[in-house]
Amino acid sequence: MNSCTSTRSKQYENNPNECLYRLRGVIVHYGKSINTGHFVAFVYNDILGKKKINFLKKKKQTLIKIGEWLRCDDHIIEQTTFETVKTCDAYILVYSRCTTTSSILSNPSG
16 A cells, blocks of 8 residues: 555446545544544645745754655654554544546646
């Protein structure tokens, strides 16, 4: 599985222009119950482009590129890998719908 893993919708199963979905984010809950604990978000960056942002934890600027996964924990944003995202205990998965297979082929990041 990769960050652009696509899932076929049953509705479009026999359609040559099948509907596909891309994983865009994962919400993780750390704690004993939903009433206590902490939420962290993993998000796939396909919007920021090449941009320097301040990582408050490290107090330095880092170049964030399209196609990277980010871990957002309150005010701390860190680069992470899809391997880390795949192994987390997901609470909520966020997908975006791709219109056709050709849209993935022509624009792999978006």
